[in-house]
Amino acid sequence: MNSDSAIPAAGSRRALAGARYAAAGDVALIALPLAMWLANRSAPLVLGLAAAGFLVSALSGGQGARVAGRLRDVARDPIGVAVIGFLLWSLASLAWSHRPAAGFAMWAELAFPALCGAVLVASDAFRPRAAHWRAAALCLAAAALLMLFELKTGFALRAGLGLEVPMSFAFNRPALTCVFLSIPVAHALWTRPDKRVAHRLLATLAMAPLPVLVSGSESEAAKFGLVIAGLAFAAAAVMPRLALWAVAFGFAATMALAPMIGLVADSAIPASVHERAADAHTRDRVDIWLAFGEAARARPFIGSGFGSAATLQDHPVAERVAPERRWLLAVGHPHSMPLQAWVETGFVGAACLSAAGLLLLARLSRSPPARRAPMLALFAGAFSVASVAHGAWQGWWIAALAAAVVWFWCGRDAQGNRHA
Numbered sequence: 001m002n003s004d005s006a007i008p009a010a011g012s013r014r015a016l017a018g019a020r021y022a023a024a025g026d027v028a029l030i031a032l033p034l035a036m037w038l039a040n041r042s043a044p045l046v047l048g049l050a051a052a053g054f055l056v057s058a059l060s061g062g063q064g065a066r067v068a069g070r071l072r073d074v075a076r077d078p079i080g081v082a083v084i085g086f087l088l089w090s091l092a093s094l095a096w097s098h099r100p101a102a103g104f105a106m107w108a109e110l111a112f113p114a115l116c117g118a119v120l121v122a123s124d125a126f127r128p129r130a131a132h133w134r135a136a137a138l139c140l141a142a143a144a145l146l147m148l149f150e151l152k153t154g155f156a157l158r159a160g161l162g163l164e165v166p167m168s169f170a171f172n173r174p175a176l177t178c179v180f181l182s183i184p185v186a187h188a189l190w191t192r193p194d195k196r197v198a199h200r201l202l203a204t205l206a207m208a209p210l211p212v213l214v215s216g217s218e219s220e221a222a223k224f225g226l227v228i229a230g231l232a233f234a235a236a237a238v239m240p241r242l243a244l245w246a247v248a249f250g251f252a253a254t255m256a257l258a259p260m261i262g263l264v265a266d267s268a269i270p271a272s273v274h275e276r277a278a279d280a281h282t283r284d285r286v287d288i289w290l291a292f293g294e295a296a297r298a299r300p301f302i303g304s305g306f307g308s309a310a311t312l313q314d315h316p317v318a319e320r321v322a323p324e325r326r327w328l329l330a331v332g333h334p335h336s337m338p339l340q341a342w343v344e345t346g347f348v349g350a351a352c353l354s355a356a357g358l359l360l361l362a363r364l365s366r367s368p369p370a371r372r373a374p375m376l377a378l379f380a381g382a383f384s385v386a387s388v389a390h391g392a393w394q395g396w397w398i399a400a401l402a403a404a405v406v407w408f409w410c411g412r413d414a415q416g417n418r419h420a
Helices: 010-030 032-038 043-060 064-076 078-096 100-123 130-153 156-160 168-190 197-207 209-216 220-238 240-268 271-276 282-298 308-314 316-320 323-331 337-364 369-388 395-410
Strands: none
Touching (some): 032 043, 078 337, 130 209, 168 395, 197 209, 220 240, 282 337, 308 316, 308 323
């Protein structure tokens, strides 16, 4: 026997290894909703594993130079310039933060999933086929149904397995993750060229449990985001240009007026509304916005330093907030991404984020209306949640949105819609 024929060529071995790493990346992206059900902060780790798998796959295939070139293209793109500008300014702002080490840890939590998303796009190794979309839909449905079962039974599944029983709000993060990942997955299955009934049933299966899940969870943000995403999708399907302009105006106005959001909400929302919405803590949220708004207006240009909101009550800027509101700075964040951006990075940081968002919306305006609608729904839903809910830079949130964008981007074809 010829020994040369018994030993695979080095190129074949590298190709096989590359395919295995790419397959591992596929599995990680597809299983992300289930990972979030198991551990509600696991999205950055899963996204990192996916990015590592696809990057190693590309490198093993001798595509390192191409990946580096594509990363440079991402960095030189106007949206990339705006995002990198925000990250660099945020890093520089640690110089005037009262806790730079803690701020750097928060900066890394933001930068890591953002970088992983860029690597996934630049590697061009994730090319979802019909089987990927089907598996993703099944994982989304399974994660939602498992969360529903656990909420209804008081986490009986985890208790039966001897696992730690979490607080009931533990599913707020995975519920939001499922809401936004379901948009690209359901859209791709529903609009596949073959129009198979099975694919449309799977698209429905991925979406159907979500209203029940968010209604049963304690996440008012998930309910809000699902409603806004649905309204944006419907408006974009019927009035594509008007819907885009409305979302752009809402985004720009919210970013620009963030330091005054507390004042506006305090005067615009009557007490009766706060009473009816007591479960959503609307009055508490307005009071928090008032306190953090004063801090933002105290340092309007450079902010108080990235990550400073976590302990803003200890920052010198707290002395410039009214004494009756100062104690509210201890809540950890203002429950509003635009306001947190102003508080921590000032006008410069808010301007970078505003530029990135508006440039993205301008790019969406050049997409076909049928494809623009789900992407606009994702943008509007995610921004609405970020404007009223959790801390702005939490890694699970950035990773979940990055994964949704990756599914949209990598699912395109030559005409802008790769379903095969």
